[in-house]
Amino acid sequence: MARRDDQLCRAVGARLRELRREQGLTQEALAERIGVEVGNYAHVEQGVANPTLSTLGRFATALGVPVLELFRAPIERSVRVGRPPSVKAGGSNAKTAGARAAAARAARRPTRGERVELRALAAKATDESASLDDRIDAVRSYAAILTRLAKT
Structure with a gap:
């Protein structure tokens, strides 16, 4: 169980980092918005800390996203020399022009x-x-x- 918890903490931390960077925020700025120490926030991003649900709620509110958005897998970005950057979403590649839209289109709608x-x-x-x-x-x-x- 501890291993699954560690994986979940790392995944949530990676997603927080991605959302924070998308909004052009530093760790310091987001930590200040939430009212936590920068070091504590950094530990969450690194997947070292296991935040409470209420703390995750504060992160989500500060980032303007639903709490469940923090549990989505981050989009892996890769850049190759001589090729445009690409985005890997669910094992398939999509060009970065509209990377989020491409990833969303690649996902099947729920029944x-x-x-x-x-x-x-x-x-x-x-x-x-x-x-x-x-x-x-x-x-x-x-x-x-x-x-x-x-x-x-």
Whole structure:
């Protein structure tokens, strides 16, 4: 279980870094917005720290994205000499012109059943009366569905 937690922390940290850079923010600026020490924020980005759901909520609010956006896999960028930069999304390459749009188009739309399941998981993840373990499991399940959709 600890290994999966480490992987999740690293993935969330990488996604936070990507979102922060997209908005042109420094670690210092984002940490100040959220009200945390820069070193603590840096540990989250590095995947060393395991932030609480409320802290993740503050990150998401400061970045102007839904909390679940923090659990999407970051887009790997690669640059080759003599070729335009490309973006790898779910194992396929797309040119960087509209990289996010290309990645979104590559992802299959969820079926009605998957949408119902995603809504139920989102509700469970944000249900303050649910146990922390149940909420974390809901977030992990939600992220797994999003990852599966991105790969198909």
